[in-house]
Amino acid sequence: MLCRIQVEPNEQSTPDHLNNSINFFWSFKLLTRWMYLIGIPPPAVTESVSCQLNRYFRIVIFFLVLLLHSCILMDGAFNTKSITQSYVSGISTTALFWNLIIDGLNLGMYVVGGHSVLLLLTRPQTWRDLTSSFQLLDEDLPTIGIYLQSRRLTIYAIVYIPFSVFFTKIKLLA
């Protein structure tokens, strides 16, 4: 059973102010599409029941990430001595050993924790409560400049994300 991926509310069932092209959903469209790409699809605003395919997709991606980081930590814990010997001209110290393990634990907890929080945030009820509050702020808004600035900010954020990912652990040199 395929589900239509919907990033914006259905135009036929929304109030008039949401049919304006520049609004909260428009300004966050790029970021929500990006979230679909990384496996955390935010629910569509007007669907009363969340799409089954989206739900399984989210769960599968989460368990893949969990499995990956568990493998990294186990591999690191069992093979740290050989990994540390590949650093710094073969010098292996206890401090470097523990630094690598703590590093791996830190990254694993950061990724799994961040992923869990995003999954909790994009539960249908939570996401709709948050987006409906922003929609209410849309009313009586004298200017759309706010959403133009937000859109610009989401573009900068999406450009920054890959750079931040590449600034990562030195153990990749091993």
Added chain:
Amino acid sequence: MLCLATLFGIDTIWNEISLVRTVLDLSGFLTKIIPVTALALFCTLARLVTLHLRNIRTSIKENIPSVVSRLKSQRLNSLNIQRNRYLLTCKVIRQLEQCFGAYLTIEVCYIFVGVITSSWFVLMSVLSEDLILGVLSGVIFVDHMAHLYFITSSSDSITSEVTLPILLSLASINSCYADIDR
């Protein structure tokens, strides 16, 4: 930055390590996209709230002299709308706190530990005269500082928009309405 990423990739592939280890490491650092996306989402939502608060502050400043002179009920209504928007914005801030509180805790812990480990790698690179290790560790340190800056500036910008004069103005709106009712 792309050169750094290329350097990472080439060095990882050419070093004599198992294929499994290579795949694990490369996949591991790609998954960092997910929490960084959460950071981007938090910062953009916080920035949007800041812009709304700034808009409210500007609208109140424009209308407040007529409230003091109690001349036009239309402007009083406009101020009432801004008060309701302000209350709604406060509700949005509480929702953001509930949604992102746990994530911010994780992020701060990650930054704290990451700064210590990357500093240690920089020290090790100085002692062993390994320039590449030092440069890359330094770049990671800067990235952690950038994350910390984004979090603190987002929160600070919200609090800076809620200034005391605005709160006093909102209180005076309530008193004006009370006088009109009497």
